[in-house]
Every structure is written in C-alpha cells, then in structure tokens.
Amino acid sequence: MADEDRDHSDLSVTRRAFLKGGALATGALSSTLIPTPADAQLPVATESDPRRSVVEMTVNGVAYRKEVPNRTTLLQFLREHLTLTGAKMGCDRAQCGACTVVVNGRNVYSCTTLAVEATGAEVLTIEGLAKGDALHPIQQAFIQHSGFQCGFCTSGQIMTTKAFLDRVPRPTEDEARRAMSGNLCRCAAYKRILESVMTASRLMQA
Amino acid sequence: MHNFAYIRPTTLRDAAAQLGKEHGKVMLLAGGTDLLGEMKDDLRVPEKLVAIRQLRELQGIRPGRGGLRIGAATLLSDIAESAPVREQAPLLAMAAETVGTPQIRNMATIGGNLCQRPRCWYYRNNYPCFKHGGSVCYSVTGENEYHAILEGGPSYIVHPSDTAPALVALGATVRISTGGRERGVPIEKFFVGPRQDPARENILQPNEILTEIEVPSAPAGSKAVYVKEMVREVWDFALCSVAAMVTTSGGIVGDARIVLGGVAPFPYRALKAEAVLKGRRLDEAAAAAAGAAAVDGARPLSKNAYKVPLTQAVVTRALLSLA
Numbered sequence: 309m310a311d312e313d314r315d316h317s318d319l320s321v322t323r324r325a326f327l328k329g330g331a332l333a334t335g336a337l338s339s340t341l342i343p344t345p346a347d348a349q350l351p352v353a354t355e356s357d358p359r360r361s362v363v364e365m366t367v368n369g370v371a372y373r374k375e376v377p378n379r380t381t382l383l384q385f386l387r388e389h390l391t392l393t394g395a396k397m398g399c400d401r402a403q404c405g406a407c408t409v410v411v412n413g414r415n416v417y418s419c420t421t422l423a424v425e426a427t428g429a430e431v432l433t434i435e436g437l438a439k440g441d442a443l444h445p446i447q448q449a450f451i452q453h454s455g456f457q458c459g460f461c462t463s464g465q466i467m468t469t470k471a472f473l474d475r476v477p478r479p480t481e482d483e484a485r486r487a488m489s490g491n492l493c494r495c496a497a498y499k500r501i502l503e504s505v506m507t508a509s510r511l512m513q514a
Numbered sequence: 515m516h517n518f519a520y521i522r523p524t525t526l527r528d529a530a531a532q533l534g535k536e537h538g539k540v541m542l543l544a545g546g547t548d549l550l551g552e553m554k555d556d557l558r559v560p561e562k563l564v565a566i567r568q569l570r571e572l573q574g575i576r577p578g579r580g581g582l583r584i585g586a587a588t589l590l591s592d593i594a595e596s597a598p599v600r601e602q603a604p605l606l607a608m609a610a611e612t613v614g615t616p617q618i619r620n621m622a623t624i625g626g627n628l629c630q631r632p633r634c635w636y637y638r639n640n641y642p643c644f645k646h647g648g649s650v651c652y653s654v655t656g657e658n659e660y661h662a663i664l665e666g667g668p669s670y671i672v673h674p675s676d677t678a679p680a681l682v683a684l685g686a687t688v689r690i691s692t693g694g695r696e697r698g699v700p701i702e703k704f705f706v707g708p709r710q711d712p713a714r715e716n717i718l719q720p721n722e723i724l725t726e727i728e729v730p731s732a733p734a735g736s737k738a739v740y741v742k743e744m745v746r747e748v749w750d751f752a753l754c755s756v757a758a759m760v761t762t763s764g765g766i767v768g769d770a771r772i773v774l775g776g777v778a779p780f781p782y783r784a785l786k787a788e789a790v791l792k793g794r795r796l797d798e799a800a801a802a803a804a805g806a807a808a809v810d811g812a813r814p815l816s817k818n819a820y821k822v823p824l825t826q827a828v829v830t831r832a833l834l835s836l837a
C-alpha cells in the first residue's frame with residue numbers, strides 16, 4: 309500500500325481489536341444505524357484533499373464511516389480497511405469473480421467498484437452469511453458437495469449464489485449455470501459448484 | 515491507479531458544469547467496468563471523476579414517443595429484464611443479456627456500453643498506436659485474429675458493444691447534453707469510423723453527456739433476433755454478432771435491418787444484405803444470399819479470415835431463425 313492509501317483513521321485500532329479476538333466492527337459508527345437508499349447519501353470530499361473522501365456504508369449490517377483515498381476500490385476497502393478478507397483479489401479487472409460481493413442486493417465485482425461509489429450502500433460479504441456458528445444453507449450446500457478444491461474462488465461463488473437465489477429461488481440448472489458464469493474457478497470445480505447451487509436452492513426452501 | 519478527485523453530482527446540470535473541453539482530464543464515471551480498468555492500466559489518468567451512475571435524471575425506462583426512453587445510466591441487467599423492453603424492443607433485451615457476465619450487467623450502464631473503448635490488445639497494453647494519438651496500427655502486421663474485416667483502416671479495431679448493433683437495427687436516437695442544451699442524434703451518426711478519426715469511436719466531446727436513448731417500438735409484423743458468436747459460450751466479447759430485424763407482410767419481406775457487431779470499427783449496417791431480402795420470401799435461399807451479401811467487400815487481415823465465413827453463417831442462421 310502506498311502511504312496515502314494507509315488508513316489514518318482507525319485501521320490500527322481495528323487490527324489490534326481483531327488480534328485480541330475482538331469484533332470486526334470496531335470502526336463502526338453504530339450497528340443500529342438504519343441503512344439509507346443508495347442515492348440519498350453522498351460521499352464527502354475531505355476538506356484538505358479533494359482526492360480523499362469520507363465514505364459511509366453498511367457492511368453485513370454494521371455501519372462504517374472512514375476516510376479513504378478516492379482510488380480505493382471496494383475490495384481494498386473491505387480487505388485492507390475493514391480487515392474483511394473473505395472477498396479475494398484474483399484478476400483485479402472484472403474478469404474472474406473472486407471479489408464478488410452483494411451490493412444493494414446485486415452481485416458485483418468489488419475490485420472494479422470504487423469505495424466512494426458504494427457510499428450509502430448496503431454491502432453483504434461472505435463474513436455476513438453465517439448466523440453465529442450456524443452456517444448459511446448455501447455454505448452448507450457447498451460443503452456437502454465439496455463445491456471447491458483450493459477454495460480461492462469460493463466466497464465469490466457463494467455470494468453470486470446468494471444474490472441469484474434471493475431473486476430466483478427455484479432455478480433450472482440452465483438458469484443456475486448462466487447465473488454463475490461470472491465466477492471462474494481455476495480448479496474447474498464447476499460440476500460440484502452447480503450441484504451446490506441446486507442443493508442450496510432446495511435447502512433454502514426447507 | 516493514480517489518485518483523483520471525485521464528485522457525485524445530484525443533478526445533470528451540476529454534472530455538466532464539472533466537465534471541461536480537454537480530453538481525459540475530467541471524466542464521466544458510470545459503472546466503471548471499462549474506465550476503472552483503463553485507469554488501472556494507466557491508459558487514462560484523469561484528474562477528476564464525475565460520477566453519474568446514480569444520477570436520478572439518467573435512470574430508468576419510460577414510455578416515449580412511439581417507443582421507449584432509456585436513461586443512459588440504466589443498468590444492462592435492468593434493461594435485459596425489463597418487461598417494456600422485452601415487449602417493445604426485444605432485440606435490445608436479447609443483446610443486453612449477452613454482455614459479459616451477470617456481475618458486469620449489474621454494474622455496467624447502457625451509456626457506458628455505447629461509449630466503451632476498444633479491446634484491441636495493443637491499445638490496452640498502451641502501445642502508441644492511432645488510438646493513443648500515434649500514427650501506426652500494430653495489428654496490421656501483428657496479432658490481428660480478433661480485428662476488423664470490414665471498414666478497417668487506419669485502425670482495425672472492432673466495436674466491442676453488443677447493445678450498439680441492436681440499437682442501430684432498431685433505429686434508436688441518442689440524446690446528448692452540452693452545457694444545458696440537448697440534441698438528438700440518430701445512433702448511426704453517433705459512431706465515428708477510423709477514417710473520420712482513428713483516435714475515437716464516437717462523436718462525443720469531453721464536455722458532453724449522453725443522457726438518454728430513444729428506442730422506437732419494433733414495427734408491427736417484425737421479428738428480430740440477436741445472434742452472437744464467441745470463443746466460449748458466455749462471458750466474452752463477440753467474434754461476430756448480428757442484430758437482425760425483418761418485417762414481413764403476406765410472407766414477403768417489406769423491411770430488413772441487419773447490423774453486424776465484432777467485425778468493424780463501428781456497428782456495421784449490412785445494407786447489401788438488407789437489399790437482397792426486400793420483396794422476397796424469407797426462405798433458405800434468401801437467407802443464404804443475404805449472408806453472402808453481408809460480407810461482400812470484406813478485407814480480412816492476415817489472421818482473421820475465419821471471420822468471413824463465420825459472419826456469413828451467423829447472418830444466414832439468424833435470418834433463418836426468423837423465417
């Protein structure tokens with residue numbers, strides 16, 4: 309990270325709290341903030357430097373407010389500023405899907421979304437799926453079918469599955485195949501990924 | 515990626531006020547699926563981005579005079595799934611549905627799709643060719659398997675957009691705002707060929723904003739199809755594509771619009787193929803004749819001759835599916 313990309317606000321605090329086993333939500337304003345619709349809230353340019361902004365967004369139900377350089381991608385924001393490292397960087401060019409997260413209900417590539425653009429948004433990452441120790445049905449399905457080998461693409465696969473099944477709860481296999489087409493798997497676990505998606509759909513109905 | 519100032523205006527007027535006359539200094543950011551990649555590769559180093567993806571005035575699909583009006587910042591996924599678009603201009607929905615991946619369509623706007631830059635690898639790797647203000651095209655003697663077979667020279671890019679051929683076939687009009695004034699331009703006149711200016715692909719000036727696309731309803735008795743051929747089944751840009759709309763009455767073709775993607779530096783209207791069909795019954799012989807006419811005048815480069823029979827076959831197949 310270049311120096312200007314370093315978080316001058318509270319990453320160190322977050323990291324220390326994290327190492328102590330504390331909540332990841334140290335940087336949160338308040339976990340009860342009501343999320344605002346995407347276009348109601350605007351990022352605020354920092355007074356001293358027009359190339360930095362204060363961004364605010366809800367990630368996994370927790371509201372965050374941080375000052376970042378404008379060039380910070382949502383993926384960098386999640387990984388480096390919030391230490392939510394579930395979303396992975398593969399290509400950094402909107403091509404592989406490893407960085408997929410759900411923004412306002414849609415699966416998007418966080419490597420090619422600016423953090424400032426997500427100001428006001430509700431973001432869901434792989435860290436937000438399980439309820440305590442209870443895995444989300446999609447996570448259960450991926451484990452049941454071994455819908456992965458190395459696992460690098462898996463958080464992205466699961467977040468695409470989440471956005472997809474929320475919109476199309478009972479897909480056909482062909483619909484599922486198309487819905488998953490933006491998530492590449494270098495290990496080519498495609499057959500098992502597809503089985504996982506179809507099983508997840510059934511588990512979510514139950 | 516170099517850092518930049520960022521502003522997200524809430525009105526079109528405020529957005530327009532940010533723009534200047536100089537190329538590449540202050541740039542519009544829509545979905546960012548193209549621009550951010552270019553910035554990461556240092557193809558563009560803007561000082562300021564004006565974010566318009568969430569600008570209310572540029573959103574949505576509304577009924578318009580004899581068709582639909584689509585805001586330039588409307589997402590491709592919303593267009594592909596829109597009931598009015600599927601009903602009145604199914605060709606556009608079909609084309610939008612083939613763009614990239616679900617994630618790309620959830621991020622990319624239709625305005626950005628029309629204004630995206632070419633995918634030529636020399637351009638993307640910052641070779642000082644015509645597109646970067648130079649005076650040479652590296653594809654001519656280099657790796658040109660994905661380049662133009664029609665209307666190429668001095669640059670041989672192919673226009674990458676899938677929605678563009680569909681909108682040309684539908685006879686759409688784009689609305690452009692300069693300062694406070696708006697004008698409508700037939701979409702065929704929006705695109706610029708390399709002989710006119712090899713450095714760009716459309717008429718937009720740095721201080722102009724594409725605000726809306728007016729899409730006339732497909733005529734009564736018309737059938738349309740978008741067929742896209744790729745190296746793989748999904749995820750990729752077109753090796754070649756065709757947007758075909760045929761209007762028949764009493765079994766005879768009254769009007770045909772055949773527009774090719776992926777083979778020319780702009781969406782290419784295959785006028786000769788259209789002429790072949792008019793007044794005829796759309797049968798196997800007519801479709802084959804139109805397929806041949808579509809690639810009439812093709813001048814492939816050293817490694818892309820395969821595109822000629824491919825395009826011919828895709829046009830023939832598309833037309834037969836409408837018979």
Ligand SMILES: Cc1cc2nc3c(=O)[nH]c(=O)nc-3n(C[C@H](O)[C@H](O)[C@H](O)COP(=O)(O)OP(=O)(O)OC[C@H]3O[C@@H](n4cnc5c(N)ncnc54)[C@H](O)[C@@H]3O)c2cc1C
Nearest residue numbers: 544545546547548549614622623625626627629675676724
């Ligand atoms: C992996 C991958 C696969 C792809 N596959 C396909 C494909 O199969 N078919 C296809 O058609 N495309 C494909 N694309 C390209 C993609 O569709 C475009 O990048 C996208 O449509 C651009 O829209 P955007 O809103 O993200 O634009 P941005 O990236 O934000 O902007 C692109 C350009 O347009 C300008 N611009 C944007 N909106 C306006 C406006 N309203 N007025 C004036 N200028 C404007 C910007 O300044 C910028 O120069 C693919 C891209 C990727 C990364």
Ligand code: SF4
Nearest residue numbers: 634643651669670671
């Ligand atoms: S085809 Fe166009 S973009 Fe590619 S090298 Fe030639 S001039 Fe440059």
Ligand code: FES
Nearest residue numbers: 398399400405419
């Ligand atoms: S890292 Fe974002 S798509 Fe590959």
Ligand code: FES
Nearest residue numbers: 457459493494495
């Ligand atoms: S499991 Fe290894 S990349 Fe998909």
